[in-house]
Amino acid sequence: MDLRIDHVTVAGRDLDRLVEAFAAAGFPVEYGGRHSNGVTHMSIVGFRDGSYLELISTLEPDADSPWWDAPIRGDGGPCAWAVDAQDIDAASADLRDRGVRVEGPSGHERTRENGTLVAWDLAYLGEGDPGSTLPFLISDRTPRERRVRPTGDLASSPVVGVDTVVLAVPDLDAAVETFEAAFDAGDPDVGESHALDAETASFPDLPVVLATPRGDGPLADRLDEFGPRPVAYLIGYEGDRPGFTGLEPGSIGDRSVEWAPVTYPVGRRYLGFVEVDP
Numbered sequence: 001m002d003l004r005i006d007h008v009t010v011a012g013r014d015l016d017r018l019v020e021a022f023a024a025a026g027f028p029v030e031y032g033g034r035h036s037n038g039v040t041h042m043s044i045v046g047f048r049d050g051s052y053l054e055l056i057s058t059l060e061p062d063a064d065s066p067w068w069d070a071p072i073r074g075d076g077g078p079c080a081w082a083v084d085a086q087d088i089d090a091a092s093a094d095l096r097d098r099g100v101r102v103e104g105p106s107g108h109e110r111t112r113e114n115g116t117l118v119a120w121d122l123a124y125l126g127e128g129d130p131g132s133t134l135p136f137l138i139s140d141r142t143p144r145e146r147r148v149r150p151t152g153d154l155a156s157s158p159v160v161g162v163d164t165v166v167l168a169v170p171d172l173d174a175a176v177e178t179f180e181a182a183f184d185a186g187d188p189d190v191g192e193s194h195a196l197d198a199e200t201a202s203f204p205d206l207p208v209v210l211a212t213p214r215g216d217g218p219l220a221d222r223l224d225e226f227g228p229r230p231v232a233y234l235i236g237y238e239g240d241r242p243g244f245t246g247l248e249p250g251s252i253g254d255r256s257v258e259w260a261p262v263t264y265p266v267g268r269r270y271l272g273f274v275e276v277d278p
Contacts, residue, residue: 001083001091001183005162005207006138007052007148008233009080009131011071012265015057019043021264022055025271026244028152033112034059037066042110046151049161050144053233053271068129070226075265078230080131081165085123088139092123100125100134100182107141118146125182132229133167133175134182158243163236163274164207166193166252168219169228172201172212179206191253195269196231200253209234209252218268235260236276247273 012018019029027045032054034041039060045053057072058065065072071079085091088105096102104123111117119141125134140147149155169175179185188201188210196219198211211231213220222231234257241247246261248269257272 001085001094003135003183003206003208004084005051005135005165006082006084007054008078008082008162008165008230009054009056009068010077011056011068011079012075012077013057013061013072015041015043015055017264018055018057021262022053025246025260025262027053027260027262028154029055030151031113033110033118035110036108039063039065040067040072044148044151046148046154047159047161047235048150048155048157050148051161052148053162071129071229074225076226076229077266078233078270079226080129081135081230082122082131082138083135085137085139088121088123088137091137095125095182098181101127105137105139112146116146118142120147126178128227129229132227133169134178135165158237158240159273160236160238160276162207162233163276164202164209164234164252165230166196166200166209166211166232166234167228168196168198168223168231169210169212170223172199172210175210175212175228176201179203179208179210189253193250193252195250195252195257195259202253211252222266232270232272234272234274237273238276238278242273244273 032042043055105121109119123137124130130136201210247258259269
């Protein structure tokens with residue numbers, strides 16, 4: 001299965017504060033609407049390759065959420081990722097044959113502010129919250145442009161879209177084996193991240209970096225609180241450096257990263273820019 005990131009999710013207790021934090025960093029945000037579960041709603045930062053950042057919270061403070069309840073209540077920030085599945089039934093069957101636990105596919109929907117219905121199918125993989133380690137699968141039932149379109153000036157920006165998900169995992173070898181079994185991942189490149197104080201593993205053909213803490217510290221504390229799940233997202237850009245202010249240089253493995261000044265709700269930077277080939 002070709003893993004193309006569809007979207008990634010950032011969870012917090014207050015959607016307005018999430019929107020304000022991203023807008024202050026220079027990201028154009030649009031309200032996406034309420035989900036049919038009657039509990040959650042979301043806003044979108046849409047990129048020109050069709051991928052997007054989903055900012056999610058509950059309509060009512062402290063409501064029990066059917067999705068990502070702990071990250072929403074605990075201001076967990078990065079919490080899940082999804083990949084596009086053109087034939088979600090076939091992809092789900094293939095993953096079951098590989099021994100992966102698959103729940104679904106099942107239908108979901110939300111309504112935009114203008115009353116437009118957006119509908120899609122989801123399949124959840126593995127254990128835990130959807131998309132916490134293995135991505136969940138998503139396939140549109142209504143035209144994709146109803147679900148997402150580039151927001152603001154991102155339609156013509158050097159910024160392309162979500163390139164890589166950085167996953168916090170407690171056991172690097174076990175996580176590597178999981179991705180090898182599910183997606184035929186090749187031998188990983190092992191590296192490190194000083195910002196996360198972590199050992200990392202990345203794969204040539206997969207949009208994911210696995211990160212395990214080298215000792216006590218924020219990454220280990222996050223794993224204790226929220227379990228394995230995304231800890232950062234890398235956004236790809238072509239050519240000119242993105243025109244965002246307040247970027248901070250760093251790295252993940254052997255890739256240079258320009259970290260954006262978004263720290264809410266987790267108190268540290270978790271959204272970075274990486275250069276990609278045109």
